[in-house]
Amino acid sequence: MPKVGMEPIRRQQLITATMAAIDEVGLAETTVMRIARHAGVSAGIISHYFGGKDGLLEATMRQILTDLTGAVAVRRHALEDGSPHAHIGAIIEGNFDRTQVTGPAAKTWLAFWASSMHKPMLQRLQNVNDRRLYSNLCHQFRRVMPRAEARNAARGLAAMIDGLWLRGALTPEGLDADEARLLAHTYLDQLFAHYGCTTPASHTNS
Amino acid sequence: MPKVGMEPIRRQQLITATMAAIDEVGLAETTVMRIARHAGVSAGIISHYFGGKDGLLEATMRQILTDLTGAVAVRRHALEDGSPHAHIGAIIEGNFDRTQVTGPAAKTWLAFWASSMHKPMLQRLQNVNDRRLYSNLCHQFRRVMPRAEARNAARGLAAMIDGLWLRGALTPEGLDADEARLLAHTYLDQLFAHYGCTTPASHTNS
Amino acid sequence: MPKVGMEPIRRQQLITATMAAIDEVGLAETTVMRIARHAGVSAGIISHYFGGKDGLLEATMRQILTDLTGAVAVRRHALEDGSPHAHIGAIIEGNFDRTQVTGPAAKTWLAFWASSMHKPMLQRLQNVNDRRLYSNLCHQFRRVMPRAEARNAARGLAAMIDGLWLRGALTPEGLDADEARLLAHTYLDQLFAHYGCTTPASHTNS
Amino acid sequence: MPKVGMEPIRRQQLITATMAAIDEVGLAETTVMRIARHAGVSAGIISHYFGGKDGLLEATMRQILTDLTGAVAVRRHALEDGSPHAHIGAIIEGNFDRTQVTGPAAKTWLAFWASSMHKPMLQRLQNVNDRRLYSNLCHQFRRVMPRAEARNAARGLAAMIDGLWLRGALTPEGLDADEARLLAHTYLDQLFAHYGCTTPASHTNS
DNA sequence: TATGAATGAGATTTCATTCAT
DNA sequence: CATGAATGAAATCTCATTCAT
Numbered sequence: 001m002p003k004v005g006m007e008p009i010r011r012q013q014l015i016t017a018t019m020a021a022i023d024e025v026g027l028a029e030t031t032v033m034r035i036a037r038h039a040g041v042s043a044g045i046i047s048h049y050f051g052g053k054d055g056l057l058e059a060t061m062r063q064i065l066t067d068l069t070g071a072v073a074v075r076r077h078a079l080e081d082g083s084p085h086a087h088i089g090a091i092i093e094g095n096f097d098r099t100q101v102t103g104p105a106a107k108t109w110l111a112f113w114a115s116s117m118h119k120p121m122l123q124r125l126q127n128v129n130d131r132r133l134y135s136n137l138c139h140q141f142r143r144v145m146p147r148a149e150a151r152n153a154a155r156g157l158a159a160m161i162d163g164l165w166l167r168g169a170l171t172p173e174g175l176d177a178d179e180a181r182l183l184a185h186t187y188l189d190q191l192f193a194h195y196g197c198t199t200p201a202s203h204t205n206s
Numbered sequence: 207m208p209k210v211g212m213e214p215i216r217r218q219q220l221i222t223a224t225m226a227a228i229d230e231v232g233l234a235e236t237t238v239m240r241i242a243r244h245a246g247v248s249a250g251i252i253s254h255y256f257g258g259k260d261g262l263l264e265a266t267m268r269q270i271l272t273d274l275t276g277a278v279a280v281r282r283h284a285l286e287d288g289s290p291h292a293h294i295g296a297i298i299e300g301n302f303d304r305t306q307v308t309g310p311a312a313k314t315w316l317a318f319w320a321s322s323m324h325k326p327m328l329q330r331l332q333n334v335n336d337r338r339l340y341s342n343l344c345h346q347f348r349r350v351m352p353r354a355e356a357r358n359a360a361r362g363l364a365a366m367i368d369g370l371w372l373r374g375a376l377t378p379e380g381l382d383a384d385e386a387r388l389l390a391h392t393y394l395d396q397l398f399a400h401y402g403c404t405t406p407a408s409h410t411n412s
Numbered sequence: 413m414p415k416v417g418m419e420p421i422r423r424q425q426l427i428t429a430t431m432a433a434i435d436e437v438g439l440a441e442t443t444v445m446r447i448a449r450h451a452g453v454s455a456g457i458i459s460h461y462f463g464g465k466d467g468l469l470e471a472t473m474r475q476i477l478t479d480l481t482g483a484v485a486v487r488r489h490a491l492e493d494g495s496p497h498a499h500i501g502a503i504i505e506g507n508f509d510r511t512q513v514t515g516p517a518a519k520t521w522l523a524f525w526a527s528s529m530h531k532p533m534l535q536r537l538q539n540v541n542d543r544r545l546y547s548n549l550c551h552q553f554r555r556v557m558p559r560a561e562a563r564n565a566a567r568g569l570a571a572m573i574d575g576l577w578l579r580g581a582l583t584p585e586g587l588d589a590d591e592a593r594l595l596a597h598t599y600l601d602q603l604f605a606h607y608g609c610t611t612p613a614s615h616t617n618s
Numbered sequence: 619m620p621k622v623g624m625e626p627i628r629r630q631q632l633i634t635a636t637m638a639a640i641d642e643v644g645l646a647e648t649t650v651m652r653i654a655r656h657a658g659v660s661a662g663i664i665s666h667y668f669g670g671k672d673g674l675l676e677a678t679m680r681q682i683l684t685d686l687t688g689a690v691a692v693r694r695h696a697l698e699d700g701s702p703h704a705h706i707g708a709i710i711e712g713n714f715d716r717t718q719v720t721g722p723a724a725k726t727w728l729a730f731w732a733s734s735m736h737k738p739m740l741q742r743l744q745n746v747n748d749r750r751l752y753s754n755l756c757h758q759f760r761r762v763m764p765r766a767e768a769r770n771a772a773r774g775l776a777a778m779i780d781g782l783w784l785r786g787a788l789t790p791e792g793l794d795a796d797e798a799r800l801l802a803h804t805y806l807d808q809l810f811a812h813y814g815c816t817t818p819a820s821h822t823n824s
Numbered sequence: 825t826a827t828g829a830a831t832g833a834g835a836t837t838t839c840a841t842t843c844a845t
Numbered sequence: 846c847a848t849g850a851a852t853g854a855a856a857t858c859t860c861a862t863t864c865a866t
Contacts, residue, residue: 026324163369438736575781
């Protein structure tokens with residue numbers, strides 16, 4: 001039975017199982033045994049690979065944040081139009097990426113979000129991502145607005161994105177990604193409209 | 207110490223202590239012992255008055271939602287100007303009422319929110335409130351917009367309010383209520399601007 | 413509310429409530445609160461009148477045993493025929509008295525019986541009664557049998573009576589007193605038959 | 619110490635420890651900690667192997683009943699003489715088997731018996747066994763008596779057996795198995811004598 | 825006399841972690 | 846590498862008893 005090179009496979013297996021467990025019963029009811037059962041392994045192995053339950057949870061959150069960052073980055077690199085509106089549009093699209101808002105990832109995300117209020121390690125991860133989103137938005141808005149307005153626009157859009165996620169995660173049927181994107185883009189257009197910019201009308205997604 | 211007629215006093219004491227405990231260490235680490243210590247009573251009394259921990263948590267969430275509803279209602283009844291814009295403005299103000307966004311209540315609110323994903327009873331309470339907010343907003347927007355636009359406006363504003371709450375709860379220093387209100391009102395003005403309504407400029411709060 | 417002379421009334425009320433509670437949920441689930449609810453009083457009063465739960469239980473058992481002894485004594489005193497067979501018949505009749513085998517008393521009796529294995533005080537009460545039954549039976553049998561046979565007859569009949577009680581208490585519908593009496597009398601007749609005594613055939617009960 | 623394949627060993631160990639604990643302090647005072655101490659393991663393992671205290675108690679009762687059934691079956695299969703009297707004699711012998719009436723098993727049996735009045739699961743187990751005893755006795759009696767008489771004989775003998783057990787369990791020194799068997803066999807002989815059957819006189823046990 | 829508020833001990837159960845195999 | 850046996854800490858709940866009113 002002993003195999004070499006199992007480490008990356010097992011780690012991914014366990015992270016996926018963690019999200020499945022949180023999706024199923026919530027973070028509070030997620031025990032190592034349940035995660036292990038989802039992964040089809042024994043509970044003891046979690047301590048082996050992650051040093052303990054907390055290590056696994058941290059790794060899981062890290063992966064969700066990494067995936068989210070990646071989804072945004074991919075879209076921004078694919079832009080032909082480098083306008084601020086296009087960049088921010090890509091950020092919106094990335095944040096409502098199918099792989100993020102569908103299934104286990106969304107509930108896991110919100111669960112960690114709430115949990116991070118009182119766990120310094122999770123809070124740090126959260127903050128890094130949060131600040132990146134804000135500074136990216138702010139930077140793009142700055143290209144067409146004065147600083148004060150750009151800051152408010154960035155804060156408003158960030159709040160809107162989070163709010164849509166939140167409401168989506170709480171809806172039993174899951175987030176309606178298309179509607180969420182529509183609302184976010186509409187808001188974006190309104191923000192730009194206040195500054196006399198041209199706003200491309202179509203938001204058909206990838 | 208034993209006196210008669212303690213029930214309502216103790217119940218309120220324990221609900222307050224629950225919020226304090228959740229604020230302090232988070233829902234996951236909130237034990238009945240910690241709540242009892244906050245209230246200066248013994249742990250057993252929680253089962254006596256609330257039938258158990260779950261009963262107390264439910265009562266606590268119920269109170270938060272009731273307070274929130276009340277804060278909105280008070281402001282709407284105090285309106286001299288019955289315009290849609292004024293009504294919606296009052297709803298925003300109520301949602302960022304000092305007693306709601308300050309201190310323990312805000313974190314407790316978010317904690318329950320996340321928790322409600324997997325607890326039917328909390329979910330039900332959540333849904334009732336959620337739908338009331340949405341239908342109130344929708345109804346006012348309908349007075350100045352076509353149905354489809356009103357729906358989107360209501361969804362957008364609800365998401366914005368939640369998003370601001372959420373980000374506020376996660377910020378270590380707590381929510382900056384004034385900034386949040388400013389962003390929400392700005393968004394509201396934008397929504398109305400799109401339909402050529404007059405938008406009163408001042409949002410000095412009570 | 414304070415009344416004088418309540419003591420005997422309250423004591424009887426609580427003893428009756430204790431039997432009702434044991435009948436309803438069994439000795440293990442019988443709490444002072446449940447007893448108090450049955451009696452329509454508060455739990456604290458039990459300690460007041462009986463010094464505690466154990467005191468009440470002991471008083472309850474004592475009453476059951478007293479009632480049983482009384483039921484036997486009444487029948488024996490009422491005998492016109494002083495023959496051994498008549499005396500023993502009266503003992504049997506008393507042991508299957510309606511007030512004993514019907515309703516709460518029977519289950520309470522068996523519950524105490526089992527419990528008395530490990531509670532010296534109950535065991536003592538049990539033993540006193542037990543020995544009285546045995547010595548009464550033995551004494552009557554001695555009038556028509558040699559000592560060794562009388563002893564065995566007494567032991568056998570005592571076992572038969574207990575066994576019928578036991579099986580009756582376990583039967584959901586309760587003990588069928590008539591059938592039990594019939595079996596006990598039949599056994600008695602057989603015991604006498606072995607020694608050539610005349611055995612009156614009729615066992616119609618009081 | 620952890621080894622594989624411990625499950626059956628631990629289960630038996632815990633069942634035995636349960637009987638020891640009940641024998642020692644009675645069912646009411648038997649805590650999982652005490653059982654665990656008897657078995658030399660930690661309390662948590664009881665939930666691990668039996669799902670909880672109730673599961674262990676049920677398993678214990680099941681084992682006692684199984685052992686009892688086995689003790690009877692062994693004797694009946696060993697019979698050379700297939701007469702009704704021999705069969706019933708074997709049933710009596712089995713019911714007063716040394717392993718049953720000696721030590722912890724007897725007290726545990728009675729404790730469960732009383733407890734089964736209010737626990738459906740135990741009651742079911744009890745009933746199955748009870749009915750088997752009755753129907754076995756009845757069937758054998760039917761071979762030499764009319765139906766009505768056979769039924770009464772079976773009921774009487776069953777009551778006698780239970781009564782002897784009961785009194786034995788309550789006697790501090792434990793049941794005197796020889797005396798109990800003697801009384802039961804004597805009763806059996808009397809039952810047969812009433813129908814003119816030959817009754818072998820010797821009841822020396824295995 | 826009687827209540828019910830309150831406590832604190834004790835019981836069960838869950839669970840993350842460790843460790844021998 | 847992987848298992849599952851086992852522990853011990855912690856959490857919730859129950860309950861008899863006490864006591865001020």
